[in-house]
Amino acid sequence: MPDGTTDVIGASDPGIKGVRITPLIRIPDERGQVMRMLRADDRYFERFGEIYFSMVYPGKIKAWHIHSVMTLNYALVTGRINLVLFDDREGSSTRGRIQELVLDESNYCLVTIPKGIWNGFKGLGLTPSIVANCATDPHDPNEIRRIDPFATDIPYDWALNK
Template sequence: MIDGVLTKQLRVIPDERGRLMEILRCDDECYNRFGQVYMTTNYPGVVKAWHFHKIQTDNVCCLSGMIKVALYDAREGSPTRGEIAEFFIGEHNPMLVTIPPGVYHGWKCISGHESIVVSVPTEAYNYQEPDEYRLPPDTSEIPYEWVLKPGIRHG
């Protein structure tokens, strides 16, 4: 596991009215502070990557569909520098992934329908000076490919 990355298995509580799922609580180990809450979507096969933050910690949860979250530790002095981590999260594996500053991250929608992701970063987005540092999904600086693993086929 990449140093500072935390995961929390989420519990869905169904009843005759519907479902409830707590995502992030102020008494969770992974809770630091609140900046804002936003949702984003991905169409099937779309990759949103790579970026990292110098200040903010991200808390990411996929509510609908499935995404493959990939992380790369590029932090100087980190005991896990150079490590890659993958998480498959969404409606078939409800999980919160907490991503500390300095860790590149992104995700790919791996379901057959649009994914809906909720993010709870520790900082509000600063429109004048965004705390966001980007690389393209196919960068040679990160040893990762967004393709299916060998031996796995579509459909």
């Protein structure tokens, strides 16, 4: 997986090694729009495991979790979120780094999060937000680890940020 990021509104700099941010295509017409997320022939497509949608209410936090096998491919469908990533991988050149991304409908993109990166998000704004995840593997409760969003293991304070 290539390293680096592209510009996203609200993206903290520098990024975490292996996290990829890919601008996505919207095809609008007078009836609405098609929001493309991921195709099997995209150069960055790995494999298909499952797709699900996660709704988060304004001010609520869904964090922290980490996968030992699965790669995540997040795209914000509607709303506004603060997506926060933390690299705690042994041997990573970006270990200890936090990466924040404020995602909304003005910066439609795919955020690819490799295994081994802690992640979570907080709903911003006044309406619920919906995040789509096209994961590389079906959900397996044995390959995910979760900790409380306010645990001190991760140097991030949700109350002070965004």
